[in-house]
Amino acid sequence: MTTYEASAPTGGGRIRKVRERHNDKLTIVLCVLSLLVIIPLYLGVTMALKTDHQAAAGNGLSLPNPFKFSNFQAAWDLVNYPRALSMSLIIAIIAVIGELVISSMAAYAIVRNWDRKAFRYSYFYLLGAMFIPFPVVALPQVKLTAILHLDNPAGVAILHILFGLSFNILLYSAFLRSVPYELEESARLDGCTTWQTFRRLIVPLLGPMNATVGIFAFIASWNDYMMPSLITASPHDQTLPVVQQIFSTSLTTNYNVAFASYLMAMLPTLIVYFFAQKWVLSGVTQGAIK
Amino acid sequence: MSASTATRSSAAKQPRTRSRASLTYTLMLFPAVALFTIFITLPGLVGMVLSFTNYAGFGAWKWIGFKNYDSLFHDSTIMGSYKFTLLFAVVTTVVVNVCALFLAVALNSKIRFKRTLRSIFFVPMVLSGIVVAYVFQYIFGFEIPSIFGGQSMLASSHWAWLGVVIVTAWQTIPSAMVIYLAGLVAIPGEVYEAAAMDGATSWRQFRSITFPLMAGYVVINTILSFKNYLNVYDVVVGLTGGGPGTSTTSVAMGLFNGFNSGDYAYSMANAVIFFIITVIIALLQLRLMKGREVSFS
Numbered sequence: 001m002t003t004y005e006a007s008a009p010t011g012g013g014r015i016r017k018v019r020e021r022h023n024d025k026l027t028i029v030l031c032v033l034s035l036l037v038i039i040p041l042y043l044g045v046t047m048a049l050k051t052d053h054q055a056a057a058g059n060g061l062s063l064p065n066p067f068k069f070s071n072f073q074a075a076w077d078l079v080n081y082p083r084a085l086s087m088s089l090i091i092a093i094i095a096v097i098g099e100l101v102i103s104s105m106a107a108y109a110i111v112r113n114w115d116r117k118a119f120r121y122s123y124f125y126l127l128g129a130m131f132i133p134f135p136v137v138a139l140p141q142v143k144l145t146a147i148l149h150l151d152n153p154a155g156v157a158i159l160h161i162l163f164g165l166s167f168n169i170l171l172y173s174a175f176l177r178s179v180p181y182e183l184e185e186s187a188r189l190d191g192c193t194t195w196q197t198f199r200r201l202i203v204p205l206l207g208p209m210n211a212t213v214g215i216f217a218f219i220a221s222w223n224d225y226m227m228p229s230l231i232t233a234s235p236h237d238q239t240l241p242v243v244q245q246i247f248s249t250s251l252t253t254n255y256n257v258a259f260a261s262y263l264m265a266m267l268p269t270l271i272v273y274f275f276a277q278k279w280v281l282s283g284v285t286q287g288a289i290k
Numbered sequence: 291m292s293a294s295t296a297t298r299s300s301a302a303k304q305p306r307t308r309s310r311a312s313l314t315y316t317l318m319l320f321p322a323v324a325l326f327t328i329f330i331t332l333p334g335l336v337g338m339v340l341s342f343t344n345y346a347g348f349g350a351w352k353w354i355g356f357k358n359y360d361s362l363f364h365d366s367t368i369m370g371s372y373k374f375t376l377l378f379a380v381v382t383t384v385v386v387n388v389c390a391l392f393l394a395v396a397l398n399s400k401i402r403f404k405r406t407l408r409s410i411f412f413v414p415m416v417l418s419g420i421v422v423a424y425v426f427q428y429i430f431g432f433e434i435p436s437i438f439g440g441q442s443m444l445a446s447s448h449w450a451w452l453g454v455v456i457v458t459a460w461q462t463i464p465s466a467m468v469i470y471l472a473g474l475v476a477i478p479g480e481v482y483e484a485a486a487m488d489g490a491t492s493w494r495q496f497r498s499i500t501f502p503l504m505a506g507y508v509v510i511n512t513i514l515s516f517k518n519y520l521n522v523y524d525v526v527v528g529l530t531g532g533g534p535g536t537s538t539t540s541v542a543m544g545l546f547n548g549f550n551s552g553d554y555a556y557s558m559a560n561a562v563i564f565f566i567i568t569v570i571i572a573l574l575q576l577r578l579m580k581g582r583e584v585s586f587s
Contacts, residue, residue, distance in 0.1 A: 027401040033393070034410045036460070041413070043433070044425055059436060106322035109315040119315070122323050129330060131572050133521045135542035136565045139557055140333030140340075162329050165322060194314040223418035225524045230546065241418045248424060248528070255428060262421045273416040277409065 048072070048260035055256040068256065075261035079243040080236075087153050088222055088239040088268075094157035095221040096214050099164045103213070104206055106165075107172030108198055112181075123173070129166040134159075134226060142230055151233040159231065160221045168213050175209050176202070211279045215272065222269050240265040334565075337558045347554035358559035367536050368560060371544040372567075374451060374537065379519035382455050382462075386515055387508060390463045394470035395500060415464035423528025426457045430529075447537040450530050454538055457525050462518070466511045473507040474500070513575040520568060 039061075047055060048071055049064040075081070106126065113119035145155040179202070187197045228239045244265055247258035341358055345351035362368055397408050414422065430453050431442045443449045477500070485495050523542040526532060532539035532547075539547075541564050548557030 021400075022402050023400050024402070026396055026399060027403065030393075030396055030401060030407050031403075034407055037410055037413060040422075040425055040429060040460075043429065047428075059433075102321050102325070105318040109318040113312070113315050116312075119319065122319055126322060126326055129326065131569050132330060132334065132565070133517075133542075133568055135521055135523070135545050136561045136568070137330055137334045137337060138545065139548075139554065139561065140337040141329065144329065144333050158325065158329060162325055165326065169322070195318075198318070219416055223416075225418065225420040225527070226542075241420050244421055244424060248427070248531075255432075258424070259428075262424060265421050266417050269416040269418070270413070273413065277412075 044259050044263055047256055048263050050256045052254045052256060055254055071256045071260035072264065074257045075264060078257065079240075079246060079261055081240075081261075081264060083236065084238060084240045084243045085268075087237055088241075091153045091157045091160065091228070091239060092218050092221040094154070095160035095164070096217045098157065098161035099168055099217040100210055100214055102161060103165055103168035104172050104203070104210070105198070107169045107176055108202055110169070111173050111176040123169070126169055127166045129163065134163060138226075138230055145231050146233070151231055152237055153228075153232060153239075156224075156228045156231050156239075157221075159227050160217070160224065163227075164217055164220065168217075171213060172206070172209060175206070179205060208279075211276075215276050215279050218272060219269055338562055340555050341558035341562050343555050345555040351555070354555075358556050359563070361556070362559055362563065367539070368544055370536055371539045371541050374539065375520060375522065375541045378451060378454060378458075378522060378540070379516055382458050382519050383512055383516045385455060385459050386463050386466050387511055389459065390466035390511070391470050391504065391508070393463065394467045394474055395496065397467070398471060398474040411467065412464045414461045415468075417461065419461060419524035420528045422461050423457055423525045426453070426460070427529050444530055445534060447534045450534060450538045454522070454525055454529055457529055458519065458522065461525070462515065466515060469511055469514075470504065470507055473504050477503050509575075509578060513572075513578075516575070517568070517572065520571070 043061070046062075046064050049067045049069065050071075051064070051066070051068045054062075054064060106122075110119050110123045141159065142151070145151045145159075148155070150158065184197050184201060187201050192200065222239075223241060224239075225241045229242045229245075232238055232242075244258075244261060247261065340351075342353060342355060343351040344354045344357075393411060397404065397411065401407065427444065430444050435442050444453050481499055482495055485499060490498070521542050522540045523546075526538055526540050526543055530538045532543050541560075545557050545561055545564070548554070548560065
C-alpha cells in the first residue's frame with residue numbers, strides 16, 4: 001500500500017513530463033557539439049579509405065573517391081595485425097580473469113574477517129596502491145620483470161591485475177558488506193566449507209559487479225600504452241596500441257594506411273562499448289561513489 | 291564503522307566455524323598480498339634506496355646521500371616537467387569538469403534523441419589514448435592549418451601544451467560526465483517543477499539547485515581527474531613527443547627518458563619526489579572530500 005501511494009505522484013509527474021515540450025534549442029546545441037566527437041571519428045574512417053593521392057592532397061573532410069579498401073590490407077601486413085591482436089587479447093584475458101578472481105577472493109576474505117587485525121591491515125595495504133602511480137615504480141619494475149623473465153605479455157598482464165587491484169577490492173568489499181551474513185549461515189549449516197560457500201553462494205551474487213569490473217579491466221588493459229611499451233622487451237610481442245608507433249616514427253608511410261590501422265586498433269573496444277554500454281556506464285558511477 | 295561492528299557480532303555467533311575456516315580465508319587473501327608485495331612494494335622500496343646512490347642501471351654503485359635530490363632541484367628540464375605537468379593537470383581538471391557538468395545537465399534535460407546523443411558523447415571514453423593522440427596530431431598538424439591557414443599549434447612551444455589539454459579533455463570528459471549524470475538522476479524532478487512555478491529561470495535553477503546538490507560530485511570528479519592527469523603520458527607521446535624542445539615533457543615522460551639515458555638513480559630520486567607530491571595532493575583532496583561529506587549529511 002505504502003509503495004503504491006509513494007510511487008503514484010511520481011508516475012503522474014512522468015506522464016505530465018512526456019506531454020511537455022522538448023527543449024529544441026538545447027537539442028540543437030547538443031547536436032552541434034556532438035560534431036566535436038563525430039568529426040574526428042569521421043575523419044578517421046574517411047581517411048582510412050582514401051587513396052595515397054587523396055590523403056596527401058585533399059581536405060580531410062571530403063569523401064573518399066574512389067574507396068580504397070586495400071589500405072586495411074596494407075595496415076594489416078605492416079603492423080602484423082594478427083600477432084599484435086593476439087598479444088592484446090592474451091594480456092586482456094589474463095588481466096580480466098586475474099582481476100575478477102584475485103580481487104573478489106581477497107575482498108571476501110577481508111570483509112568476513114574484518115575483526116582480525118591482519119585482514120584489516122591487508123585491506124589498507126592493498127588500497128595504498130591508489131597512491132602509487134605506475135611511473136613511480138616503473139623503473140625498478142622493468143628490472144624486476146627482466147630478472148623474473150616476465151619482460152613479456154605475461155608480466156604486463158600481472159601488472160595490469162595489480163594496478164586494478166585496489167579499485168576492484170574497494171568495489172567488491174563495499175558490495176560484500178551489504179550481503180547479510182545470515183545468508184551464508186544457512187549454507188554453513190548445510191555443511192558447506194568456506195570455499196564452497198564462496199563458490200556456490202557469493203560468486204553468483206557478484207554477477208553484476210563482475211560484469212562491471214570485467215569490462216573495465218578489459219578496456220583499461222586493452223588501451224594501456226605505458227606498461228606494455230616499457231615492460232615488454234621484444235618488439236614482436238607488442239600490443240595493438242604500441243605497434244601503432246610505427247606510423248609516427250617512419251616518415252615513408254601514408255596517413256591513409258596509418259588511419260586504417262588506428263581504426264582496426266580501436267575496433268575491439270568500440271564493439272565492447274556498443275554491446276555492453278549499460279555496464280560500462282554503471283561501472284564508472286559505482287567506482288566514483290564508493 | 292557500523293559495517294565492522296555488524297560483522298563482528300555475527301562473527302561472534304560462529305566462533306567454531308570461523309577458526310576452522312581461517313586457513314581458507316588466508317589462502318584467498320594470499321595471492322593479492324603476495325603479488326602486490328613482490329611487484330609493487332618491493333620495487334618501490336628498492337627504487338627509494340637506490341635514489342641515494344649513483345647506480346647507473348648496471349654495474350657497481352656507491353652511496354652519495356642526497357646528491358641526486360640536490361641536482362634535481364637545479365635541473366631546469368626536470369623542474370620544467372613539473373611546471374608543465376602541474377599546469378596541465380590544473381587547467382585540464384577545470385576544463386573537463388566545466389564541460390562535463392554542462393553536458394551532463396544538458397543531456398539530462400528534456401531533449402530529443404537523448405539516448406543517441408548520450409551514446410555519441412560517451413564514445414571517446416573507450417578509445418585508446420595513444421591512438422586518439424595520433425589522430426589529433428594529424429588534425430592539428432595538417433587539417434586545421436589547411437582549412438584555417440597559419441601554423442600548427444603543436445609546432446609552437448607556447449601553445450603545444452594547449453593541444454595536450456584539448457586532446458586529454460576530448461578523451462576524458464565522458465567519464466566525468468557519467469559521474470555527473472549519476473548525480474543528476476538522483477535529484478527529484480519535483481524540485482525543479484516547484485522552482486519553475488516560482489518563476490526561477492533555468493540559470494537560476496542551475497545555480498540554486500543543481501550546483502549545490504552536485505558539489506559532492508564535483509569534488510569526487512576533481513580528485514579522480516587530477517590524480518589521473520598528473521600521470522599524463524600517452525597523449526603527450528602521441529601528440530607532441532614532449533616537444534617542441536621540452537615544452538610538453540611530462541614528469542612521467544621525464545622519468546622514462548632518464549631510464550634510457552642511464553641516469554637510473556637520478557630518475558629514482560625524481561620518482562620519489564613525484565610520489566611525495568602525489569601523496570600530498572591525494573591527502574589534501576581526501577581532507578577536502580571529508581569536509582564536503584560532513585557538510586552534506
